[in-house]
Amino acid sequence: MAEYQCPHCGMVISDEDALLCHFCGESLQRAGKGFLGRVKYSSSKVVWFFVIFAVIFSFILLTIF
Ligand SMILES: [Zn+2]
Secondary structure, eight states, X not given: OOOEEOTTTOOEEOOTTOSBOTXXXXXXXXXXXXXXXXXXXXXXXXXXXXXXXXXHHHHHHHHHO
């Protein structure tokens, strides 16, 4: 059973398909927020991966040449 917490009033909504908060009536913006959160999280991981990779790669290049 999926529960979702309203970002406006903090109440837990047990209705999985609810688009509006039952308590304060604000839009939950669930799909967009969840999607953006996931993209932001994964992209930050990718950015860190490339930063570490670039550091290691430049270190290897410096040691070779
Ligand atoms: Zn609410």
